[in-house]
Amino acid sequence: MKERLTLLRQTDLITQQAYTGTLNAAQFLSGHLNIDPCNEQFQIAMEHLAMAVDRITAGDPISKGLDPILLGKVYQDDAYEQLSALNLATLTFFDITAVPETENSYLINNIFTLFYINLPEEEAC
Incomplete structure (x- = not known):
């Protein structure tokens, strides 16, 4: 995963702050x-995180968030409070004070997905 982020950094697609x-x-x-950092879904989520941080820092967040129906399912999930706290803790690694809801909808969905792809099948259903 570090290699993917390094490539994004070397090509100036993400800033040093987002990289670190x-x-x-x-x-x-x-x-x-x-979860194994080599997991493909994990690596994609981390790339998205880095790019989202740069958009937020630049004051240019995405204009449209996750589909409200899908986001509603995340909010209604039994693990939502735990995953929301994990999302907030993750954001402490960056020098950002507020995350627009449009960006946050995707960030929390990525954590939701990572949480469930790593559960045993009987727990994830």
């Missing part, structure tokens, strides 16, 4: 979610 923060956030999340 995402590496730290990835280590934090992989430990809390007990």
